[in-house]
Amino acid sequence: MYDAIRVEELDKPAVVIVNAGFVATAKTAASGRGMPGVRIIASPVIPNCIDEAEVDAGITPLIKDIVAGLTKPLSAEEKAPSQKEEHPRIVFRGTLKEVNRFFYKRGWTDGLPVLPPTEEEVAEMLSGTDLPPDHVVGQLIPRLGKVTVERIAINAVMAGALPTHMPVLIAAAEILMDRRVYFGQFGVSTGSFAPMWLINGPIRNDLRINCKTGILSPGDIANSGIGRAISLIIKNIGGIRKGVEDMGVMGNPGKIGMVVGENEEESPWDPLHVDHGLAREDSAITVHFMDNSQLITPYHVDDNGILRVLIDNINPGRQLVYTIIFNAETARILSKRGWSKQDVREFISEYARVPAYQHRVWERVFTEASPNPWGLRRQQMPISPMETMRIIPNPDWIRVFVAGGPLSSMGLYGGDHFDVQKWVTKKIQLPANWNKLVAKYRNIVPNYALY
């Protein structure tokens, strides 16, 4: 769509052929860039279809529309589009139920009830940062909404987050705006990616971010509140709504929020943020856009049984970046037998192999516009389909993290596309009165009664 706008800006007519299910997405993309009139041709052809007969049957009946798109005179609205609706700062006044119905009908929630973001609640949330409310952290794609500190706080209140979560939310927003993570792709992709936020450093303990049993299950205000707040920020600031901009075919339950802390105290290895160049005493956040997860139990609990089961579960049909989460016990077993994180990454990259005929490259459809993401030329492919090929040719496409409860299960989380996404870690900046804030909010914890 943006490519067509570039052409229109050169005073030349353009039309864009769009799968019929994506017309709303295309329209908001055009409108968001100030050119709502871009002419769209709705096509029945699936964007990955290469069946020539199918394509011909879908496109030939549209030729008259394509011609009209380039030649039919403009309507008054196409020549001079009407201005969009403005949103006031105070949007509604009502009871708890009425506020929730209003927000839900506006498409501003995740379907669950939210806390009302009143001036008072937002002011308390803003106590979690030294930045002024009108400070603009940046603009979040695709809508290019202004990421003001106040707007982060409003969405954080709605999510049930605490003021001490604000520094994490600001850093998360910075990551989403970092072009190296390709949020514009992974946030809206049909691939249904969800951001998994990996937290390191002392802030894990300050916020009581769960690093142990049930790291991905709900129940901890830090993990749940931060994750949900980011999800609402993505929706209400980035403007990514399910079925409109977010075209994830199946969706992903992780989109409501996945926040995991590293169990640094019990890990035998340096934590992730140290791998990424920060100091151990820094607090940091890293994102991995994942679209699938596997819980894996070792064949037997030694290095052989742990690593063999991992390489047997690397999927040859995908082109994924992986986060492997070992619990502390499993990590210690590997470490005692001499395995560093880099050793683990290199081992998996080297030995997770399949016969060439089972490798995705072997059957990969190469079109003129679709390069081979492995960077392999045909001359570099095995001659025999029975020769083995590496599924993950670069160890850097694997990250190792230590978290989770006791016993020996491991988490294998695949996502991203290694041809574009880069690992990005940001340092979390804390306000001057951090210790006082922590003292105020840290003891908000569930107390589970015995029964």
Place this chain on the structure above:
Amino acid sequence: MGDLYEVLSPWAETDPVPLRGISERLQDLSGKVIGLHADNKPAAVPILKVVEKRLRELYPTATFTWSYARLINEVEDNAEAQAAYLEWAKGVDAVVGAVGD
């Protein structure tokens, strides 16, 4: 009737984007240079091949030139690709793009 809450909008402000109309259309495609721009979706090239074939039948004097985006959003994300694309677009009379999903 419960307590009343006066609530702030979570929906972000945006920089006012000046709304612009699209460009004037061509009167006829005869004799024109039609640009075919394929993004990185596998169907893009097959779709535009059909478009080229059918438009050639309708407008034998039209000529066609192709452009390819090798990665998603490449024209937006890569300055070099954007410059090449704009240079290509300057040489055409109209563009048909696919697949804009």
